[in-house]
Amino acid sequence: MTVTVREMRWWDIETVARLETSLFTDDAWPASMFWSELAQRDTRTYVVAADGDRLVGYAGLCAYARREAYVQTIAVEPTTQRSGVGTKLLQTLLADAAARGCDHVDLEVRSDNAGAIAMYERFGFRSVGVRRSYYQPSGTDALVMRRGPAS
């Protein structure tokens, strides 16, 4: 498998939204959310991971130049997980945040998502707070994680 990371384009949205629904169920963004994110080019970076013609993952960052950045989303299709694609996507977003001069990057993750939390910790993200019952309708808490300039 040779996975490359490239900019997400509007013609990727249908596939991305399908993956999003299968991976996030209750919390899934509708396709309209991706259209809206891609339209905000000055503050957003959205990328996809592709194995040839097959889209196997995607990720997005919101960044305000020389201030803070947020990982908006990151996902890898189930049969491709644990083969380093999430790492590649996150590296791309963090490089972009650094290029925009953002000295810290925040994100929210479901408190029961041990796999994602482990990946973020590997990149130096640390838990800085909890948003109680953030994810609805399940009522699951969100961990707020931050990667600082020294991480």
Ligand SMILES: CC(C)(COP(=O)(O)OP(=O)(O)OC[C@H]1O[C@@H](n2cnc3c(N)ncnc32)[C@H](O)[C@@H]1OP(=O)(O)O)[C@@H](O)C(=O)NCCC(=O)NCCS
């Ligand atoms: C979280 C996610 C993006 C990780 O993508 P991935 O391609 O599987 O990640 P990688 O293969 O790069 O894994 C990097 C490291 O993260 C950790 N990790 C990833 N998934 C894990 C899991 N299920 N359990 C434990 N650790 C895990 C491991 O430390 C892993 O390194 P290792 O495989 O050498 O042990 C992917 O599991 C996913 O799409 N999950 C569903 C959507 C989701 O939860 N997104 C995050 C929303 S905040």
